[in-house]
Amino acid sequence: MKVEKIRDLTLVSIDNQNKMVISCDSCGSIGLKSGDVFKVDPFYVGRFTARVALLEVLCSGANIVCITNAICNEMNPTGKQIIKGIKEELKLLDLDDVVLTGSTEENFITTSTGLGVTVIGIAKEDKIKVNNIDCSCILVSIGIPKVGNEIDLDNDIQIASYKTLDKLLNTQGILEIVPVGSKGIMYECEQLAINNGLNLQIYENSNIDLYKSAGPATVLVAAVKDNCLKDIKDIENLNVIGRLIKGEK
Template identity: 30%
Template sequence: MRNAIKIDRDTIITIDNSGCIGEKEHDCVKVPNELAAYYSARVSILEQWCAGAQPTHLFLANFTSEDAWADYQKGFAKAFEEIGEKMPPLNGSTESNFTSMQSGLSLTVVGKKAFEINEENCDWFIVGRPLVGEEVVMNPADVAKLNELILLIKIGIIKHVWPVGSKGIKAECKKIFKNNEIECALPLEKSGGPSTCVIVAVDREQLGQFFDTITAPIEKLIIK
């Protein structure tokens, strides 16, 4: 697992935070609240998949405003619509005593184990490119697609998926491959933002279907 927490045999908890991204005057990245929520849900879903789980419940901590709640809910629903799943029940709380200068949300996802992780007889690739801030909005074709990933997970072609976060590809690879060195054509230390790229282990015998299905850029990850 990456940053997920295993509560019991089958229960997995993941969380993602989004700050200073939204519609407020002092936000650092100006995007619709719905889009900020979509990418937050995206990260949390990928974290669940990384642990071999599927989301069952969502909990939102909304620091933006009461009006933002509906937009956030739409953004979460869009992520689940993309993977062909009904959005799990959403609960949570809104800070209504004070008005914040910038947008902020925290999404906690509860999930249940749904599939096994097996990296044997696999080659490793990066799907998508590391993007952050305005780059995410300007380069949608370079973002790994959730629907393509989950399709290949369900039919056993992708055996493991590992989202890339703010510390970049190199930092994530250290968690997976320990002291092994890696090579990749992508910038290894650049932030992956809202996990616009993911590390995947692909069954060597099914590489053809992997390349036929994925529409985002693919780069080979060489493990030394």
């Protein structure tokens, strides 16, 4: 069995045709408890923590089969609200029937909210979009980097949506897609270049902050073949930010 760690993904070869794709995310001190730094309903803690791990696996081209929640608080009321949020995020993906399992902390009283989420998916070996770039291509970002109270929790069209991701996954010429979180757009672009053995060129006139945290994956970065950019030009908040270049310095 071959196990690889690539970016925030763990890839496990199941057989010659299938790979297991695993991702996780954590969240701490965000909630309604006395020790929480950022006050927000635990429902959104569940939603957005799940979103980060779900996007990592979905961007690889995998189908979700299981999601786990490690809740570092009591089931009632915090855990119930977190689980409700996770289920709402799954509902947005039409994944109501995906296995959701987890654990809560019932032995001790907690003063800060904590959550860990793990998502497991299965991808076809010949369809997986990880380290899949074999030519020079365009880099685009989709969405606006946002974090904390900058995010409209229920209706923010500036956040890259699952509908947008679905369009990217079903557009020919999209070579690789990665969600952007706290490390910013530039970091993810650099990782794409390193992991694919390519050189990175960032355009100086980019009109988006490449270093700002994108919080709960409010931005996607996609590597696009030159002749396919026209097919995604209509996506909202799309910015052409640079290129990945093969065999040049």
